[in-house]
Amino acid sequence: MGRVVVDVMPKPEILDPQGKAVAGALPRLGFGQFSSVRQGKRFELEVDGPVTDEVLAAARAAGEQVLSNPVIEDVVAVYEDTQVAAQ
């Protein structure tokens, strides 16, 4: 079994209300060292066989066509979860 991770983040120019709320809460809880937070999404896509280049390409296409909305989000990374592959 293989696993591909697709990371989706709000575009830099889009205000991220959730990240902003988290950034406001951190100092109140004693984490004053972080000046900004942005909140995104991580998708884990599993395949029965190994993670081939075709699988990665399909995961990227799914990321761009379904998992993200290009108006407000970017697919920032598509990669094999090697910890799963090693198991």
Place this chain on the structure above:
Amino acid sequence: MTRVGVVTFPGTLDDRDAARAVRLAGGEPVALWHADADLHGVDAVVLPGGFSYGDYLRAGAISRFAPVMGEIVDAARTGLPVLGICNGFQVLTEAHLLPGSMIKNDHLHFVCREQVLSVERTDTPWTRDYAQGERITIPLKNQDGQYVADERTLDELEGEGRVVFRYEDGNPNGSRRGIAGISNAAGNVVGLMPHPEHAVEPGFGPDGPQGPRSGTDGLRFFTSVLHALVG
């Protein structure tokens, strides 16, 4: 009688209210099921509010792939009047029938209030019974209602007169340029966040000039489309 389809996705909340609004306006509501790739010969379609598919991926994102949406997208491109309300508006942006997208309200809270809007465009099949610049009051209730698009798209919408409704008396969710509703270039597809179907019957809508709960400003969305179709 003019037949107006009302789509039900898993998680749709306001389909009954939308169907009731169609009936009160004098039309025949037709229930359309998300998994059925058939519009049953309707003359117009309403995508009502709710949380289609739980809004799990993004608001309205999964609905775009429902069998009924394939039919609606094709029909909308050839002129079928389509109205998306709240989650229905989100579905229309995800289906690329309308530009832009909705993100979480800037204040992060669910908002539920009687909202004043200005009617900016009256030459669509959904707004022809309103007067240009008229102020109407209809309910607004959402969590992901902040309309966003890039500056070029916003300029295009303004330049082509495709901003159909704007928030008045304060921006309730941080939407760019106070935009509450927009149309496609042809004008037959309209989406807005507030809910006209909740202001169609005295006794159940917002407060109005006739007294508490007397507001029926939403009804003319539905009379508009009937008048547009009859010609």
